[in-house]
Amino acid sequence: MPDPYVSIALLSPDEPGFWNHVTAQPEFLDGGPDPLDRWSARVVQAVAQTLDAMALLPFGGPPYRPFVTWALRSGRAHGSPVSLLVHDRMGLMASWRGALALKHPLPATPAPAPCRSCATQPCRTACPVNALAEDHYDLDRCHGFLDTPEGRDCMDSGCSARRACPASRRYGRLVRESAHHMRHFHK
Numbered sequence: 001m002p003d004p005y006v007s008i009a010l011l012s013p014d015e016p017g018f019w020n021h022v023t024a025q026p027e028f029l030d031g032g033p034d035p036l037d038r039w040s041a042r043v044v045q046a047v048a049q050t051l052d053a054m055a056l057l058p059f060g061g062p063p064y065r066p067f068v069t070w071a072l073r074s075g076r077a078h079g080s081p082v083s084l085l086v087h088d089r090m091g092l093m094a095s096w097r098g099a100l101a102l103k104h105p106l107p108a109t110p111a112p113a114p115c116r117s118c119a120t121q122p123c124r125t126a127c128p129v130n131a132l133a134e135d136h137y138d139l140d141r142c143h144g145f146l147d148t149p150e151g152r153d154c155m156d157s158g159c160s161a162r163r164a165c166p167a168s169r170r171y172g173r174l175v176r177e178s179a180h181h182m183r184h185f186h187k
């Protein structure tokens with residue numbers, strides 16, 4: 001981290017309510033491309049200015065900022081049985097809209113992975129084509145399935161494996177938001 005910054009605060013959607021808020025913002029109404037990224041850039045930069053911080057954004061690469069590494073270091077996100085990060089509050093719906101590099105230290109607030117108390121681990125069997133494993137994401141298999149009529153459920157409601165996680169379910173992300181992300185992921 002460049003001097004004089006000493007800590008990083010990661011910023012995620014606060015659910016429920018995020019999608020209704022963000023889709024009423026100018027970036028979603030002007031008909032331009034990538035409204036969510038443009039909204040994130042505007043808002044994270046504005047907050048950074050207020051706090052004398054540096055705005056860091058997860059998109060715009062390659063190269064990309066190492067959000068996965070930062071999320072793991074926060075102690076709130078963890079590796080999961082399906083390779084995606086799992087977060088104590090967001091579950092497998094974990095995502096970050098940006099981060100702030102700060103000039104003062106910030107205490108970490110670690111929380112154990114929800115997997116520890118997840119007896120049935122439904123994420124392991126939820127993908128209809130077994131595209132996800134602990135150390136591997138078979139992208140070709142996933143995209144191939146998303147092109148079939150059976151893949152419509154993932155396209156319209158979000159990745160079945162991410163949705164199956166009990167922590168994801170408690171988070172309250174709207175299906176409409178997941179569908180938006182899936183359209184970008186599988187163009």
Ligand code: B12
Pocket residue numbers: 057058059064065066067068069070078079080083084085086092093094095096097134135139142159162181182185
């Ligand atoms: C490129 C990218 C992808 C590519 C991956 C290509 C590839 N094979 O690398 C593709 C297009 C496949 C992808 C897909 C998705 N992605 Co993506 N992606 C990214 C992105 C933009 C860059 C990743 C990167 O290269 N970083 C640079 C490297 C150097 O830094 P790093 O990530 O910290 O690297 C370290 C880790 O990867 C770690 N590492 C290595 N191996 C492993 C293994 C495990 C198990 C773990 C935990 C860590 C780990 O070691 C690296 C070095 O330190 C990140 C955002 C970001 N800036 O990080 C999002 C990001 C990782 N993606 C994210 C999301 C949400 C998705 C989607 C779910 C999108 C969607 N549909 O909503 C999909 C998955 C599809 C699905 N089933 O739903 C989230 C995290 C989600 C999560 N819970 O893990 C991120 C953080 C974006 C965000 N804004 O929040 N993504």
Ligand code: SF4
Pocket residue numbers: 080081086091092114115116118120121122123124164165166167
């Ligand atoms: S379903 Fe259970 S094991 Fe899988 S990521 Fe969620 S909490 Fe962890």
Ligand code: SF4
Pocket residue numbers: 126127128129130131132141142143145146154158159160161162
């Ligand atoms: S989007 Fe559907 S096909 Fe792709 S990994 Fe998730 S559950 Fe499997």
